């Protein structure tokens with residue numbers, strides 16, 4: 189048996205939904221491969237709920253491996269683009285990226301002086317990740333003249349060194365010192381980025397020495413992701429910061445919101461399969477987790493698949509399927525299940541108490557009652573003739589404690605996420621075991637025939653689909669923090685499901701050791 193990439197109980201698909209927004213202008217170069225430049229900016233702006241606009245400074249021919257050509261259109265045409273936008277549209281923030289040459293820089297400077305946008309983030313792009321130049325050397329002086337017009341400057345370490353005319357920093361402390369010197373020289377805030385340093389950590393820090401921040405240096409830690417896919421990280425970070433800053437007006441809040449997103453985008457970059465070189469980051473990874481009930485359900489399923497694989501590999505499940513499972517293990521499982529169901533019933537009742545609609549209240553109240561009925565059925569029909577320990581086992585205790593803790597915390601969405609694996613994984617395992625039993629010709633002399641026949645219950649599968657839907661809908665209404673807590677609770681419960689099926693083996697082992 190294997191866990192397929194799609195749930196057999198619940199149909200997974202996704203639909204899009206819209207969101208409201210600040211208006212953000214990117215003044216940058218085009219990367220036709222979509223990972224950096226205006227393409228990355230527009231994705232990042234959209235990822236943070238902004239309305240993205242783009243005035244193109246230069247066209248590059250590039251992919252994930254190299255920049256093979258750069259074409260800079262006449263600078264006065266850029267000015268026309270900028271004026272067309274500012275004549276009509278209120279711009280809440282501007283992000284500036286690749287500028288190409290001094291003529292372009294001068295036009296941008298002239299326009300900035302005229303319009304004075306409320307937020308200006310300058311990413312002083314000089315060299316691409318691939319090592320190709322994106323700013324003429326002769327334009328470096330002109331670029332420095334733009335710095336006083338920016339509120340936030342986001343150089344990488346080579347760019348920071350060039351702007352100061354110093355050698356590149358090789359450790360974090362000297363990078364911060366350089367950031368302080370640049371901030372002091374131009375009177376603005378500098379974001380010092382750890383991307384170009386070695387080591388397992390990848391911190392960023394906001395630096396401002398004129399008292400604009402709560403401290404001169406606000407460091408936001410983060411782990412380094414082991415990936416080559418860092419094409420466009422600087423572009424993505426700066427445009428995301430411009431967008432959140434336009435909404436919050438606070439650089440620290442903005443960085444603390446953007447940094448974990450960028451980390452997730454780097455971690456999810458492999459799934460994009462774009463190019464052979466330094467690939468792009470996955471800008472919409474967080475959206476894909478929760479913008480619709482379908483996407484959240486799919487994200488939960490992704491978490492559940494490894495646990496299902498583990499469950500199918502357990503001697504308990506394999507023994508249940510073949511009929512060779514020692515009866516002692518099965519009895520232990522049934523006795524623990526009865527204890528578990530009693531606790532689970534209380535948590536289901538709590539979900540009913542927290543439910544936002546009468547339909548859901550009724551669903552969970554009924555589920556809670558049915559759970560107690562199954563518990564007494566277990567005692568009446570399965571346990572009355574068997575010998576099994578009635579003490580609460582360690583896995584049962586931990587699993588129920590985990591559920592009770594989530595229900596005590598009071599978030600309906602989180603309680604549902606904790607409850608769900610018991611439905612979903614049980615229904616999946618039931619269906620697989622039942623199918624395997626039927627495929628084997630439904631042998632009547634199978635030791636667990638009655639159990640396997642009862643396992644794949646269509647009413648239970650229908651209830652599972654409802655439970656998944658309620659959870660996924662609750663996720664869309666939940667805050668980002670609550671969704672993270674949901675995913676945590678869901679994953680934890682999935683792990684307990686696996687441990688629960690493995691508990692009879694561990695109990696038998698421990699009894700054997702004690703008897704020695």
Ligand SMILES: Nc1ncnc2c1ncn2[C@@H]1O[C@H](COP(=O)(O)OP(=O)(O)O)[C@@H](O)[C@H]1O
Nearest residue numbers: 344381382383384390392411412413421422425
């Ligand atoms: N491997 C990585 N793991 C985690 N974060 C990274 C990694 N590489 C870059 N970053 C982050 O990406 C952003 C861009 O950093 P950096 O690579 O220094 O700039 P640039 O893209 O301008 O060269 C920063 O927030 C940095 O911390």
Ligand SMILES: Cc1ncc(COP(=O)(O)O)c(N)n1
Nearest residue numbers: 217218224225316317420421
């Ligand atoms: C048009 C354009 N703008 C900026 C960058 C820098 O991005 P990165 O340094 O992350 O490759 C790029 N490669 N292309």
